[in-house]
Amino acid sequence: MVGLDTSHCVAFTKLFNDPRATGDLGAVDVVAAYPGGSDDIPASRDRVAGFTKAMRESGVEIVDSIDALLAKCDVVLLESVDGRPHLEQARPVIAAGKPLFIDKPLAGSLADAIAIFRLAEKHKVPVFSSSSLRFGAGLAELKGDAKVGEVLGCAVHSPCELESHHPDLFWYGVHGVEMLYTIMGEGCETVVRTHTDGTDVVTGTWRGGRVATYRGIRGGKADYGGAVYGTRGIAAIGKYEGYAPLVAEIAKFFRTHQPPVAASETIELFAFMEAADESKRQGGKPVAIAEVIARAEKEAAAREE
CATH class of the missing domain: 3.30.360.10 (Dihydrodipicolinate Reductase; domain 2)
Known part of the structure:
Protein backbone atom coordinates (compact mmCIF):
# COMPACT_ATOMS: atom_id res chain seq x y z
CA MET A 1 0.00 0.00 0.00
CA VAL A 2 1.24 3.46 -0.94
CA GLY A 3 -0.09 6.42 1.05
CA LEU A 4 -1.15 6.31 4.69
CA ASP A 5 -2.84 9.70 4.90
CA THR A 6 -6.47 8.61 4.50
CA SER A 7 -8.94 6.61 6.55
CA HIS A 8 -9.25 4.31 3.54
CA CYS A 9 -5.89 2.70 4.30
CA VAL A 10 -7.03 1.41 7.70
CA ALA A 11 -10.57 0.55 6.56
CA PHE A 12 -9.39 -1.35 3.46
CA THR A 13 -6.73 -3.22 5.45
CA LYS A 14 -9.30 -4.41 7.98
CA LEU A 15 -11.40 -5.84 5.15
CA PHE A 16 -8.52 -7.46 3.29
CA ASN A 17 -6.86 -8.88 6.42
CA ASP A 18 -10.02 -10.11 8.10
CA PRO A 19 -9.36 -13.79 8.95
CA ARG A 20 -13.00 -14.53 8.14
CA ALA A 21 -12.65 -13.26 4.55
CA THR A 22 -13.26 -15.82 1.82
CA GLY A 23 -12.98 -16.05 -1.97
CA ASP A 24 -11.08 -13.29 -3.75
CA LEU A 25 -11.04 -11.15 -0.62
CA GLY A 26 -9.55 -13.95 1.43
CA ALA A 27 -6.70 -14.30 -1.07
CA VAL A 28 -5.37 -10.76 -0.55
CA ASP A 29 -3.45 -9.51 2.49
CA VAL A 30 -1.98 -6.06 3.05
CA VAL A 31 1.57 -6.88 4.19
CA ALA A 32 3.60 -3.68 3.70
CA ALA A 33 3.00 0.06 3.33
CA TYR A 34 4.85 3.24 2.43
CA PRO A 35 3.42 6.28 4.31
CA GLY A 36 4.06 9.09 1.81
CA GLY A 37 2.15 12.27 2.62
CA SER A 38 1.85 15.87 1.34
CA ASP A 39 3.08 18.68 3.57
CA ASP A 40 0.98 21.37 1.88
CA ILE A 41 -2.38 19.64 2.46
CA PRO A 42 -3.45 19.50 6.13
CA ALA A 43 -5.76 16.54 5.44
CA SER A 44 -2.62 14.60 4.51
CA ARG A 45 0.10 16.14 6.68
CA ASP A 46 -1.87 16.01 9.92
CA ARG A 47 -3.07 12.42 9.54
CA VAL A 48 -0.22 10.40 8.10
CA ALA A 49 1.52 9.77 11.44
CA GLY A 50 -1.65 8.51 13.11
CA PHE A 51 -2.62 6.19 10.26
CA THR A 52 0.95 4.92 9.97
CA LYS A 53 0.88 4.04 13.67
CA ALA A 54 -2.47 2.25 13.27
CA MET A 55 -1.21 0.28 10.29
CA ARG A 56 1.96 -0.77 12.10
CA GLU A 57 -0.08 -1.87 15.12
CA SER A 58 -2.27 -3.98 12.82
CA GLY A 59 0.79 -5.97 11.75
CA VAL A 60 1.59 -4.22 8.46
CA GLU A 61 5.30 -3.63 7.82
CA ILE A 62 6.15 0.05 7.24
CA VAL A 63 8.85 0.71 4.64
CA ASP A 64 10.72 3.87 3.64
CA SER A 65 10.31 3.84 -0.14
CA ILE A 66 8.10 2.56 -2.94
CA ASP A 67 11.02 0.51 -4.26
CA ALA A 68 11.29 -1.24 -0.89
CA LEU A 69 7.55 -1.86 -0.98
CA LEU A 70 7.65 -3.43 -4.43
CA ALA A 71 10.09 -6.08 -3.25
CA LYS A 72 7.52 -7.29 -0.71
CA CYS A 73 4.27 -7.40 -2.68
CA ASP A 74 2.51 -8.80 -5.73
CA VAL A 75 -0.12 -6.08 -6.18
CA VAL A 76 -0.41 -2.45 -5.05
CA LEU A 77 -3.07 -0.16 -3.60
CA LEU A 78 -2.22 3.51 -4.21
CA GLU A 79 -4.14 5.31 -1.47
CA SER A 80 -2.46 8.73 -1.17
CA VAL A 81 -5.24 11.24 -0.53
CA ASP A 82 -3.47 13.84 -2.68
CA GLY A 83 -3.94 13.10 -6.36
CA ARG A 84 -0.96 15.18 -7.54
CA PRO A 85 1.80 12.64 -6.75
CA HIS A 86 -0.14 9.68 -8.14
CA LEU A 87 1.56 9.70 -11.55
CA GLU A 88 5.04 9.65 -10.04
CA GLN A 89 4.01 7.10 -7.42
CA ALA A 90 2.46 4.90 -10.10
CA ARG A 91 5.50 4.95 -12.41
CA PRO A 92 7.68 2.46 -10.48
CA VAL A 93 4.69 0.23 -9.75
CA ILE A 94 3.77 0.02 -13.42
CA ALA A 95 7.40 -0.42 -14.45
CA ALA A 96 7.61 -3.37 -12.03
CA GLY A 97 4.55 -4.95 -13.66
CA LYS A 98 2.42 -4.93 -10.50
CA PRO A 99 -1.39 -4.73 -10.91
CA LEU A 100 -2.44 -1.38 -9.45
CA PHE A 101 -5.58 0.07 -7.90
CA ILE A 102 -5.54 3.88 -7.54
CA ASP A 103 -7.97 5.39 -5.07
CA LYS A 104 -9.79 8.62 -5.77
CA PRO A 105 -8.80 11.00 -7.13
CA LEU A 106 -6.98 9.09 -9.85
CA ALA A 107 -4.70 12.09 -10.38
CA GLY A 108 -4.34 15.80 -9.74
CA SER A 109 -5.05 16.71 -13.36
CA LEU A 110 -6.69 15.19 -16.41
CA ALA A 111 -3.32 15.11 -18.19
CA ASP A 112 -1.80 13.05 -15.37
CA ALA A 113 -4.79 10.69 -15.44
CA ILE A 114 -4.29 10.09 -19.16
CA ALA A 115 -0.54 9.62 -18.68
CA ILE A 116 -1.13 6.95 -16.03
CA PHE A 117 -3.35 4.90 -18.32
CA ARG A 118 -0.97 5.34 -21.26
CA LEU A 119 1.93 4.05 -19.15
CA ALA A 120 -0.19 1.11 -18.02
CA GLU A 121 -1.08 0.29 -21.63
CA LYS A 122 2.54 0.61 -22.74
CA HIS A 123 3.76 -1.80 -20.05
CA LYS A 124 0.67 -4.03 -20.29
CA VAL A 125 -0.09 -3.62 -16.59
CA PRO A 126 -3.73 -3.72 -15.35
CA VAL A 127 -4.78 -0.51 -13.60
CA PHE A 128 -8.12 0.82 -12.45
CA SER A 129 -9.46 3.63 -10.31
CA SER A 130 -12.87 4.20 -8.78
CA SER A 131 -14.79 5.77 -5.95
CA SER A 132 -16.54 3.35 -3.62
CA ALA A 244 -16.87 -3.36 1.32
CA PRO A 245 -18.31 -3.56 -2.25
CA LEU A 246 -15.34 -1.63 -3.69
CA VAL A 247 -12.79 -3.71 -1.77
CA ALA A 248 -14.43 -6.89 -3.08
CA GLU A 249 -14.08 -5.55 -6.64
CA ILE A 250 -10.42 -4.68 -6.02
CA ALA A 251 -9.74 -8.21 -4.77
CA LYS A 252 -11.42 -9.68 -7.85
CA PHE A 253 -9.38 -7.35 -10.08
CA PHE A 254 -6.13 -8.44 -8.42
CA ARG A 255 -7.02 -12.08 -9.19
CA THR A 256 -8.37 -11.67 -12.73
CA HIS A 257 -6.39 -8.62 -13.90
CA GLN A 258 -9.65 -7.43 -15.50
CA PRO A 259 -10.53 -3.83 -14.53
CA PRO A 260 -14.24 -3.45 -13.67
CA VAL A 261 -14.18 0.09 -15.07
CA ALA A 262 -12.79 0.90 -18.52
CA ALA A 263 -9.93 3.38 -18.69
CA SER A 264 -11.84 5.33 -21.34
CA GLU A 265 -14.78 5.83 -18.97
CA THR A 266 -12.56 6.99 -16.12
CA ILE A 267 -10.77 9.43 -18.43
CA GLU A 268 -14.08 10.87 -19.62
Whole structure:
Protein backbone atom coordinates (compact mmCIF):
# COMPACT_ATOMS: atom_id res chain seq x y z
CA MET A 1 0.00 0.00 0.00
CA VAL A 2 1.24 3.46 -0.94
CA GLY A 3 -0.09 6.42 1.05
CA LEU A 4 -1.15 6.31 4.69
CA ASP A 5 -2.84 9.70 4.90
CA THR A 6 -6.47 8.61 4.50
CA SER A 7 -8.94 6.61 6.55
CA HIS A 8 -9.25 4.31 3.54
CA CYS A 9 -5.89 2.70 4.30
CA VAL A 10 -7.03 1.41 7.70
CA ALA A 11 -10.57 0.55 6.56
CA PHE A 12 -9.39 -1.35 3.46
CA THR A 13 -6.73 -3.22 5.45
CA LYS A 14 -9.30 -4.41 7.98
CA LEU A 15 -11.40 -5.84 5.15
CA PHE A 16 -8.52 -7.46 3.29
CA ASN A 17 -6.86 -8.88 6.42
CA ASP A 18 -10.02 -10.11 8.10
CA PRO A 19 -9.36 -13.79 8.95
CA ARG A 20 -13.00 -14.53 8.14
CA ALA A 21 -12.65 -13.26 4.55
CA THR A 22 -13.26 -15.82 1.82
CA GLY A 23 -12.98 -16.05 -1.97
CA ASP A 24 -11.08 -13.29 -3.75
CA LEU A 25 -11.04 -11.15 -0.62
CA GLY A 26 -9.55 -13.95 1.43
CA ALA A 27 -6.70 -14.30 -1.07
CA VAL A 28 -5.37 -10.76 -0.55
CA ASP A 29 -3.45 -9.51 2.49
CA VAL A 30 -1.98 -6.06 3.05
CA VAL A 31 1.57 -6.88 4.19
CA ALA A 32 3.60 -3.68 3.70
CA ALA A 33 3.00 0.06 3.33
CA TYR A 34 4.85 3.24 2.43
CA PRO A 35 3.42 6.28 4.31
CA GLY A 36 4.06 9.09 1.81
CA GLY A 37 2.15 12.27 2.62
CA SER A 38 1.85 15.87 1.34
CA ASP A 39 3.08 18.68 3.57
CA ASP A 40 0.98 21.37 1.88
CA ILE A 41 -2.38 19.64 2.46
CA PRO A 42 -3.45 19.50 6.13
CA ALA A 43 -5.76 16.54 5.44
CA SER A 44 -2.62 14.60 4.51
CA ARG A 45 0.10 16.14 6.68
CA ASP A 46 -1.87 16.01 9.92
CA ARG A 47 -3.07 12.42 9.54
CA VAL A 48 -0.22 10.40 8.10
CA ALA A 49 1.52 9.77 11.44
CA GLY A 50 -1.65 8.51 13.11
CA PHE A 51 -2.62 6.19 10.26
CA THR A 52 0.95 4.92 9.97
CA LYS A 53 0.88 4.04 13.67
CA ALA A 54 -2.47 2.25 13.27
CA MET A 55 -1.21 0.28 10.29
CA ARG A 56 1.96 -0.77 12.10
CA GLU A 57 -0.08 -1.87 15.12
CA SER A 58 -2.27 -3.98 12.82
CA GLY A 59 0.79 -5.97 11.75
CA VAL A 60 1.59 -4.22 8.46
CA GLU A 61 5.30 -3.63 7.82
CA ILE A 62 6.15 0.05 7.24
CA VAL A 63 8.85 0.71 4.64
CA ASP A 64 10.72 3.87 3.64
CA SER A 65 10.31 3.84 -0.14
CA ILE A 66 8.10 2.56 -2.94
CA ASP A 67 11.02 0.51 -4.26
CA ALA A 68 11.29 -1.24 -0.89
CA LEU A 69 7.55 -1.86 -0.98
CA LEU A 70 7.65 -3.43 -4.43
CA ALA A 71 10.09 -6.08 -3.25
CA LYS A 72 7.52 -7.29 -0.71
CA CYS A 73 4.27 -7.40 -2.68
CA ASP A 74 2.51 -8.80 -5.73
CA VAL A 75 -0.12 -6.08 -6.18
CA VAL A 76 -0.41 -2.45 -5.05
CA LEU A 77 -3.07 -0.16 -3.60
CA LEU A 78 -2.22 3.51 -4.21
CA GLU A 79 -4.14 5.31 -1.47
CA SER A 80 -2.46 8.73 -1.17
CA VAL A 81 -5.24 11.24 -0.53
CA ASP A 82 -3.47 13.84 -2.68
CA GLY A 83 -3.94 13.10 -6.36
CA ARG A 84 -0.96 15.18 -7.54
CA PRO A 85 1.80 12.64 -6.75
CA HIS A 86 -0.14 9.68 -8.14
CA LEU A 87 1.56 9.70 -11.55
CA GLU A 88 5.04 9.65 -10.04
CA GLN A 89 4.01 7.10 -7.42
CA ALA A 90 2.46 4.90 -10.10
CA ARG A 91 5.50 4.95 -12.41
CA PRO A 92 7.68 2.46 -10.48
CA VAL A 93 4.69 0.23 -9.75
CA ILE A 94 3.77 0.02 -13.42
CA ALA A 95 7.40 -0.42 -14.45
CA ALA A 96 7.61 -3.37 -12.03
CA GLY A 97 4.55 -4.95 -13.66
CA LYS A 98 2.42 -4.93 -10.50
CA PRO A 99 -1.39 -4.73 -10.91
CA LEU A 100 -2.44 -1.38 -9.45
CA PHE A 101 -5.58 0.07 -7.90
CA ILE A 102 -5.54 3.88 -7.54
CA ASP A 103 -7.97 5.39 -5.07
CA LYS A 104 -9.79 8.62 -5.77
CA PRO A 105 -8.80 11.00 -7.13
CA LEU A 106 -6.98 9.09 -9.85
CA ALA A 107 -4.70 12.09 -10.38
CA GLY A 108 -4.34 15.80 -9.74
CA SER A 109 -5.05 16.71 -13.36
CA LEU A 110 -6.69 15.19 -16.41
CA ALA A 111 -3.32 15.11 -18.19
CA ASP A 112 -1.80 13.05 -15.37
CA ALA A 113 -4.79 10.69 -15.44
CA ILE A 114 -4.29 10.09 -19.16
CA ALA A 115 -0.54 9.62 -18.68
CA ILE A 116 -1.13 6.95 -16.03
CA PHE A 117 -3.35 4.90 -18.32
CA ARG A 118 -0.97 5.34 -21.26
CA LEU A 119 1.93 4.05 -19.15
CA ALA A 120 -0.19 1.11 -18.02
CA GLU A 121 -1.08 0.29 -21.63
CA LYS A 122 2.54 0.61 -22.74
CA HIS A 123 3.76 -1.80 -20.05
CA LYS A 124 0.67 -4.03 -20.29
CA VAL A 125 -0.09 -3.62 -16.59
CA PRO A 126 -3.73 -3.72 -15.35
CA VAL A 127 -4.78 -0.51 -13.60
CA PHE A 128 -8.12 0.82 -12.45
CA SER A 129 -9.46 3.63 -10.31
CA SER A 130 -12.87 4.20 -8.78
CA SER A 131 -14.79 5.77 -5.95
CA SER A 132 -16.54 3.35 -3.62
CA LEU A 133 -19.84 4.97 -4.61
CA ARG A 134 -19.81 3.22 -7.99
CA PHE A 135 -20.37 -0.18 -6.40
CA GLY A 136 -23.32 0.53 -4.11
CA ALA A 137 -26.07 -2.09 -4.19
CA GLY A 138 -28.29 -1.80 -7.21
CA LEU A 139 -26.69 1.30 -8.75
CA ALA A 140 -25.30 -0.30 -11.91
CA GLU A 141 -28.37 -2.55 -12.16
CA LEU A 142 -30.60 0.49 -12.62
CA LYS A 143 -29.26 0.74 -16.20
CA GLY A 144 -30.97 -2.56 -17.02
CA ASP A 145 -34.00 -2.30 -14.75
CA ALA A 146 -37.14 -3.16 -16.72
CA LYS A 147 -39.17 -0.78 -14.56
CA VAL A 148 -36.89 2.11 -15.57
CA GLY A 149 -36.47 1.15 -19.21
CA GLU A 150 -33.91 2.93 -21.35
CA VAL A 151 -32.03 5.49 -19.26
CA LEU A 152 -32.72 9.02 -20.43
CA GLY A 153 -30.83 10.81 -17.67
CA CYS A 154 -30.17 11.11 -13.97
CA ALA A 155 -29.76 13.64 -11.18
CA VAL A 156 -27.14 12.85 -8.56
CA HIS A 157 -26.04 14.68 -5.42
CA SER A 158 -23.14 14.30 -3.01
CA PRO A 159 -20.95 16.27 -0.62
CA CYS A 160 -18.49 18.47 -2.51
CA GLU A 161 -15.74 19.86 -0.31
CA LEU A 162 -13.04 21.77 -2.19
CA GLU A 163 -9.25 21.53 -1.88
CA SER A 164 -7.22 24.36 -3.37
CA HIS A 165 -4.54 22.18 -4.98
CA HIS A 166 -7.04 20.14 -7.03
CA PRO A 167 -9.65 20.93 -9.68
CA ASP A 168 -12.85 21.62 -7.75
CA LEU A 169 -14.69 18.33 -8.24
CA PHE A 170 -11.62 16.05 -8.11
CA TRP A 171 -11.28 16.18 -4.32
CA TYR A 172 -14.72 15.06 -3.16
CA GLY A 173 -17.25 15.72 -5.90
CA VAL A 174 -15.71 12.77 -7.73
CA HIS A 175 -17.86 10.47 -5.58
CA GLY A 176 -21.06 11.88 -7.02
CA VAL A 177 -19.70 12.11 -10.55
CA GLU A 178 -18.69 8.44 -10.30
CA MET A 179 -22.32 7.61 -9.49
CA LEU A 180 -23.46 9.69 -12.45
CA TYR A 181 -21.15 7.85 -14.85
CA THR A 182 -22.15 4.48 -13.46
CA ILE A 183 -25.67 5.29 -14.68
CA MET A 184 -24.92 7.24 -17.86
CA GLY A 185 -21.74 5.65 -19.16
CA GLU A 186 -19.56 7.33 -21.75
CA GLY A 187 -20.77 9.75 -24.39
CA CYS A 188 -21.02 13.15 -22.70
CA GLU A 189 -20.50 15.94 -25.24
CA THR A 190 -20.84 19.24 -23.35
CA VAL A 191 -20.74 20.42 -19.73
CA VAL A 192 -22.22 23.53 -18.10
CA ARG A 193 -21.59 24.55 -14.48
CA THR A 194 -23.32 26.91 -12.08
CA HIS A 195 -21.23 27.72 -8.99
CA THR A 196 -21.99 29.40 -5.67
CA ASP A 197 -20.19 29.21 -2.33
CA GLY A 198 -22.47 26.46 -1.10
CA THR A 199 -23.44 24.60 -4.26
CA ASP A 200 -22.24 23.42 -7.64
CA VAL A 201 -24.68 22.26 -10.31
CA VAL A 202 -23.05 20.61 -13.32
CA THR A 203 -25.15 19.54 -16.29
CA GLY A 204 -23.84 17.22 -18.98
CA THR A 205 -25.48 16.59 -22.36
CA TRP A 206 -24.86 13.15 -23.85
CA ARG A 207 -25.08 11.98 -27.44
CA GLY A 208 -28.68 11.64 -28.50
CA GLY A 209 -29.83 14.40 -26.16
CA ARG A 210 -29.68 12.55 -22.84
CA VAL A 211 -29.05 14.88 -19.91
CA ALA A 212 -27.56 14.25 -16.46
CA THR A 213 -27.03 16.63 -13.57
CA TYR A 214 -24.60 16.55 -10.65
CA ARG A 215 -25.32 18.67 -7.56
CA GLY A 216 -22.33 19.17 -5.27
CA ILE A 217 -23.31 20.23 -1.77
CA ARG A 218 -21.25 22.36 0.63
CA GLY A 219 -24.05 24.22 2.40
CA GLY A 220 -26.81 22.49 4.38
CA LYS A 221 -27.33 18.75 4.71
CA ALA A 222 -24.97 16.82 2.45
CA ASP A 223 -25.57 13.20 1.53
CA TYR A 224 -25.35 10.77 -1.39
CA GLY A 225 -28.35 9.99 -3.58
CA GLY A 226 -30.32 10.86 -6.65
CA ALA A 227 -32.75 9.57 -9.24
CA VAL A 228 -32.60 7.81 -12.61
CA TYR A 229 -35.05 8.82 -15.34
CA GLY A 230 -36.09 6.23 -17.93
CA THR A 231 -38.56 5.57 -20.69
CA ARG A 232 -40.74 3.51 -18.33
CA GLY A 233 -40.13 4.90 -14.89
CA ILE A 234 -38.13 6.86 -12.36
CA ALA A 235 -36.06 5.11 -9.70
CA ALA A 236 -34.25 6.38 -6.63
CA ILE A 237 -30.52 5.75 -6.28
CA GLY A 238 -29.79 3.78 -3.12
CA LYS A 239 -27.83 4.89 -0.09
CA TYR A 240 -24.06 4.66 0.35
CA GLU A 241 -23.05 1.25 1.73
CA GLY A 242 -19.42 1.77 2.75
CA TYR A 243 -16.17 0.38 1.38
CA ALA A 244 -16.87 -3.36 1.32
CA PRO A 245 -18.31 -3.56 -2.25
CA LEU A 246 -15.34 -1.63 -3.69
CA VAL A 247 -12.79 -3.71 -1.77
CA ALA A 248 -14.43 -6.89 -3.08
CA GLU A 249 -14.08 -5.55 -6.64
CA ILE A 250 -10.42 -4.68 -6.02
CA ALA A 251 -9.74 -8.21 -4.77
CA LYS A 252 -11.42 -9.68 -7.85
CA PHE A 253 -9.38 -7.35 -10.08
CA PHE A 254 -6.13 -8.44 -8.42
CA ARG A 255 -7.02 -12.08 -9.19
CA THR A 256 -8.37 -11.67 -12.73
CA HIS A 257 -6.39 -8.62 -13.90
CA GLN A 258 -9.65 -7.43 -15.50
CA PRO A 259 -10.53 -3.83 -14.53
CA PRO A 260 -14.24 -3.45 -13.67
CA VAL A 261 -14.18 0.09 -15.07
CA ALA A 262 -12.79 0.90 -18.52
CA ALA A 263 -9.93 3.38 -18.69
CA SER A 264 -11.84 5.33 -21.34
CA GLU A 265 -14.78 5.83 -18.97
CA THR A 266 -12.56 6.99 -16.12
CA ILE A 267 -10.77 9.43 -18.43
CA GLU A 268 -14.08 10.87 -19.62
CA LEU A 269 -15.30 11.10 -16.02
CA PHE A 270 -12.27 13.23 -15.14
CA ALA A 271 -12.70 15.23 -18.33
CA PHE A 272 -16.29 15.95 -17.23
CA MET A 273 -14.93 17.41 -13.97
CA GLU A 274 -12.18 19.37 -15.73
CA ALA A 275 -14.76 20.72 -18.19
CA ALA A 276 -16.84 21.84 -15.19
CA ASP A 277 -13.88 23.92 -13.99
CA GLU A 278 -13.43 25.38 -17.48
CA SER A 279 -17.14 26.27 -17.62
CA LYS A 280 -16.77 28.03 -14.26
CA ARG A 281 -13.76 29.98 -15.58
CA GLN A 282 -15.85 31.01 -18.59
CA GLY A 283 -18.79 32.20 -16.50
CA GLY A 284 -21.00 29.17 -17.03
CA LYS A 285 -20.58 28.67 -20.78
CA PRO A 286 -20.91 25.17 -22.29
CA VAL A 287 -17.57 23.39 -22.67
CA ALA A 288 -16.95 20.51 -25.10
CA ILE A 289 -15.55 17.35 -23.50
CA ALA A 290 -13.64 16.45 -26.69
CA GLU A 291 -11.75 19.74 -26.61
CA VAL A 292 -10.81 19.27 -22.96
CA ILE A 293 -9.51 15.75 -23.64
CA ALA A 294 -7.57 16.86 -26.73
CA ARG A 295 -5.71 19.54 -24.74
CA ALA A 296 -4.95 17.12 -21.91
CA GLU A 297 -3.69 14.44 -24.31
CA LYS A 298 -1.05 16.86 -25.62
CA GLU A 299 0.08 17.59 -22.05
CA ALA A 300 0.06 13.90 -21.18
CA ALA A 301 2.41 13.03 -24.03
CA ALA A 302 5.19 14.99 -22.33
CA ARG A 303 4.60 13.24 -18.99
CA GLU A 304 4.70 9.62 -20.09
CA GLU A 305 8.47 9.28 -19.83
